[in-house]
Amino acid sequence: MADLEALTRIDPSAATGSSVMSLPGQFSWRYTLPENRVLKLGSEPKECDWAVPEDRMISRFHATLEWTGSTLVVTRRGVILPDYPNKPGNQIWFRNKAVEQCEVRPGEWFVIGQTRFTLRGDADVDPDALVDATLVQRQEERSRSELETVTFTNPGMLLKALEQLPAYLKVVASEPALFKQMLKVAIAALPKADAAAIVRVPPDSAITDLRVTVVEQNVRNPNAGTADEFVPSRKLVRRVVCQQRKSCLHIWSTDPSDFTQAGSSHHTLTLGSLHQQGATPWAICTPFQDGSQHALYVSGRLMNPAGREQKPDTTYLTEYQKFVEILVGLLESTRRTLRLARQVAVTKEAWPSNLRKYLDDPERLEALLKTPQEQDVTVLFCDLRGFSGFAEEHGESLSSAWREVQSALDTMSGAITEKGGIVAGFRGDAVLGFWGWPEKPADQIERAAEAALRIYERLSGRLLQRRCGLGVTHGRALAGRLGAHDLAVVDLYGPVVNLAFRLEEMTKAYGVGIMVSDEVATRLQTVDPTNRRWRLRGLGTVRPRGMKKPLAAYELSPTSAVTNAESWVTSDAYEANLAFWNAAVEKFVKGAWAEANDDLDGLFADDPAAKCFLRYMKRHNGQRPRDWDGVFTPRPEE
16 A cells, blocks of 8 residues: 655745745645556646645646556646647656656655655655654643633634635535645634644554654645654644544743753753744644544744743633634534535445436435335346356456446446436346336337347447347336345336346347337337337247246347348338238248248248247247147247
8 A cells, every 4th residue: 555645835935936826835635545546636626636736837637647556657648639738837757857657666756846746655654753852841631522611812813714614615525625625724713823734643553653644734834943844743643643532732842941850861852943943832633533533733833032031922722722623523524524425426326327316305215215116117138148258268357358348238228327217237247227117208118119229239230249139028017126125226026027038038049139028019110100210020929938928029120230240120121021021920820830931931041030930840840739829939049
């Protein structure tokens, strides 16, 4: 695991003298890199995964990042029309050279504009805070309830800062953005603070481990103090987050006389230069009370000009401590809201597309899911052909094989949702969709037919060369939330569903792409009597495998060929040949097999569906069975 740390330092002189205006200060964030995922890096949060909005020398979308598990591949963005017609203006600097791409290892860094990006590995050790080696002169710990009793002597300034909260929170869509905006509020409301940061204790750290991660920081004056960079007190953060779980104020000593009085060798005078400046460092650290091991850390300096004997004023620090506690409470509640929003967004992805709108209407959704409803539905079942062997053949590269299957599943489910259907689920490399619940469109059968044709055209076309079979039926079914008590999904139950499975299965025997039941065919013939939208032909009376009730089955075809092997059904000869076909099938059904054999073999010898009838008659030596009732179960070629 590795983190990317961004540190932006904008000096006041550079901010005011540059033609590109930026706010002075020091800003940073540190995020964990996901493995084998390409991230966008830039200055515009709405366009990038990770953003540095303070650095105006970074383009809106400047580069891509990909962590491979051992190195971070950084690539400067090229021209992407129409949104990015030009390359980013500033180069990526790596090892003191301008590069288009670089591979960064843990401990190394690259620079864009005024921001240094450092790759932090597990073994990296953060710099020590100078205050951790010196003496804590004063320590005040207060719980949230104790801070509620503290009153503000000048509430106007703090209220003015809080008035900006709605504007700040309006642009918050993620946790990093929330942290960034809240730190702006802290810096604006606490004028005597030099820095504010969100810090975190790693969850896997031991008690003796002093690691502390600065997740986000905002430093008003980067040059304040003796250190080049803002470094929080690890001891203070660990005490607050891991032990006391309450807000704590520390004031450290810079006076040599304090060390003489303490008489301890555990502390050293590390802040002597601050004593000469009349500055005494302080920090407030307040933990989040949500179990996240985060805390809000605010630090500054008490100023007392050298030569004066009186102690600096510290009365405002208690009020600062209360305000920090208020901000932490707001952070906790907003984080919960963001987490809930994220959960809803993730949940929506797991729901059928055309049901997601009901998540915003919980009363309606609860009513829909409370009890399954018996409805007239139209069912579409689509199964890919040849993908079982494909998966076995590519068993050593399952991820690559799955990407191909996923592409096909996306095509199938996309066609269903585009036509207003519900994707009930995936059965391996097959998809089940339906129309008629919760909404009941009058044209549900036509929608299902259009979706089936679209799937067949996209998966069986000249580009993909993937074969598929589809079955479309219409009838009564139980629709809604079905399944076990602890695992229920939106699904269907009823014979009409099984029939769709069996019709799809029979497409292999007939050698056709789409088969529909007689109810579906009747409706389609009624709404399109001139065959402008689709074409139909009868395939006899069949008894699906495992079912007792026979039905008249039909092939549904597009009006033009979608494969290299053109059929007469999709050609200009459709109208002329349809009557001959229907007559031949009728002879087969009535038992006039000799005549049916002559017609099918003579007129439709190359037709896969005709071959299905011919195989069945040949299997019975051309003689119809004694109990022949015109119904048969078609079988694929052996």
